Amino acid sequence: MQVINLAEKFTRFSAHWHPHIVGELNGQQVKIAKVKGEFIWHQHDAEDEMFIVIKGKLFIDFKEKTVEINEGEMIIVPRGVPHRPHSEEEVHIMLFEPASTINTGETENELTRKNLSKI
């Protein structure tokens, strides 16, 4: 059992849109990522996904609206809901989702990241 310092974990990588695993529990994973710019539209058919913004301002487009998520705020995107995260500046986020979740959901492309590292 180790205490995990999130700020320190964020110093260990720099690539955008590339989640790293910081913890696992109950079949779920806790991931952190740095994001900047626009991701793709995607959905997760079987997994709800939680985003917590640790630093910066994240936007998520849904079909009917765009939400703004600031530091200290979170959102849960239910399974099956198409969404597109984006940001103007670099944002640090934490994700909580089943271990089976792929970052690009049901869409596989050059942004897809599998076999994530645990840091």
Next chain:
Amino acid sequence: MQVINLAEKFTRFSAHWHPHIVGELNGQQVKIAKVKGEFIWHQHDAEDEMFIVIKGKLFIDFKEKTVEINEGEMIIVPRGVPHRPHSEEEVHIMLFEPASTINTGETENELTRKNLSKI
């Protein structure tokens, strides 16, 4: 889908050691709590439990050591591991755990809180 502001959620209650639910996903719950003083020794036989410190300094006693968890830090306590959280000053924490998790684990006493409110 609503953006959840954690600081705002913390203004909605004041009792210590009484978690409130702020989100649910994949059979898991996201809870927040204010804690101060000493909780009881307990364990969760079937549930891993994650603590994130949002504000303040939390201590958790384990049989072999005591850990200090500061703001921006987290720990995952595996199922079956006895633990006792405590703090000197009020601490704001976020918990991730299965919806089945009871705050006092396998021990039921006057600190046990069931049927938690969603705020």
